[in-house]
Amino acid sequence: MVIGRGAKLDSTAFLRWLDTATTENQLHARQRIIHFENPAEYQRFALALSESVKSSPSLATVKPMPLIQAVSCRISDAEPLPDCRSIWMEEDCPVNVHSTVKKHAQPGGGIPWGVQQVKAPSAWSRTTGHRIKIGVIDTGVDFNHPDLRNSLNRGINLLNRSELPHDDNGHGTHIAGTIAAANQPKGMIGVAPRATICPVKAFDQNGSAYVSDIILGIDWCVRNRIHIINMSFGMKSRSKSLLNAVTNAYNAGVIIVASSGNDGRRKAIDYPARYPQTISVGATNKLRRIALFSNRGSHIDIYAPGDKIISAWLRGKYNEMSGTSMATSHVSGAIALLLAKNPGLTPYEIKAILKRSMQPLRGSKTPRSTGELDIMKMLKAADNEAR
Structure with a gap:
């Protein structure tokens, strides 16, 4: 799936990937944090996410974190992050x-x-x-x-x-x-x-x-x-x-x-x-x-x-x-x-x-x-x- 076109993030494609990643194989899922390097891309994505939750209930588990331009969600270990330079992921550790x-x-x-x-x-x-x-x-x-x-x-x-x-x-x-x-x-x-x-x-x-x-x-x-x-x-x-x-x-x-x-x-x-x-x-x-x-x-x-x-x-x-x-x-x-x-x-x-x-x-x-x-x-x- 192509998520980034050049330096730009395709929010719709990324939401489709997230919808799949948060529903499949949840037995082997772990809590993750996905960061957006570009503030404007994060804003666009957050808006698209709030609109998509109505049609895709699984996306309701994705928590936006505007303070750090990121989201938190449970993703299967089998789902690698799509290839896109403007996003990166780390484990959401227990405290x-x-x-x-x-x-x-x-x-x-x-x-x-x-x-x-x-x-x-x-x-x-x-x-x-x-x-x-x-x-x-x-x-x-x-x-x-x-x-x-x-x-x-x-x-x-x-x-x-x-x-x-x-x-x-x-x-x-x-x-x-x-x-x-x-x-x-x-x-x-x-x-x-x-x-x-x-x-x-x-x-x-x-x-x-x-x-x-x-x-x-x-x-x-x-x-x-x-x-x-x-x-x-x-x-x-x-x-x-x-x-x-x-x-x-x-x-x-x-x-x-x-x-x-x-x-x-x-x-x-x-x-x-x-x-x-x-x-x-x-x-x-x-x-x-x-x-x-x-x-x-x-x-x-x-x-x-x-x-x-x-x-x-x-x-x-x-x-x-x-x-x-x-x-x-x-x-x-x-x-x-x-x-x-x-x-x-x-x-x-x-x-x-x-x-x-x-x-x-x-x-x-x-x-x-x-x-x-x-x-x-x-x-x-x-x-x-x-x-």
Whole structure:
């Protein structure tokens, strides 16, 4: 089948190929991302796709991703991509949330140890994160949790767009609690209690998603002018598609905070935290030492509490969890405090301020170049820069 005539893509021929590729041999099909090099060709194709879905129901499974000029779909291994210079394909990899063992817990009422350790309470007389929107791309959130009721907006459910992003796993609720819970004295309080969580449900009840789900979540955050995206998940393989999405969000002024992974590796961290456009986060324990499970090394921008963190859970309950996921939520909350006070800061400036204002870590083998989040030092460094 001729798809490209010279440098030009024949949208009709390509749609015919897609219709066949997404219906045949689905037993041996895998999730793929197909990119269009030419923006005008992508626009033409996206328009043709939306019109063709009425007559070819199988094309309804093809998901457009305008942020990176691509589509995601399940294609049989037996179907090679047609020969056309202006399109290319890569695997749509699975991604998992970053947390380890969880156990039921009761909050002591008030301020969790991690929120105390990063010195958030000392900042609340100056900033509480008011009007800062944080997109939590995760498993959703418990909309009925008493500690989160005043901290949420509708968000989006990418797995079922007709429903609210309800959490059926717990991980997303835990992350949201650390960032912005606001229910003293009975419940808990997060790092930025007046910030707004925008839950983006991209992960299923097992804490799994595809790269395409993440990209759709990033796209939603960019279009809805979200200030910060919390990414408490990762994968080992590099994805050009995810890098494109992260770069486009960064260029749009969105701050992306990503967890480094829980494999205890010393010289490597997971993607997307490994991309330089993100703020990559490792985990510490109560002793200000790097947690044993945390990935570490020169790719980490900052560490934050991630060991035995108590936060909100499903059905109004609480759970203790450990992971670089938990550390990442502390950093997202801290940036919300910073942005509410200094709204003009760019992602580049915020990363520089964080790296200039860290607390030294404890332990003889810890790197001297990276430290733990200290919100009071961070605010002071931002004040000095503003002068």
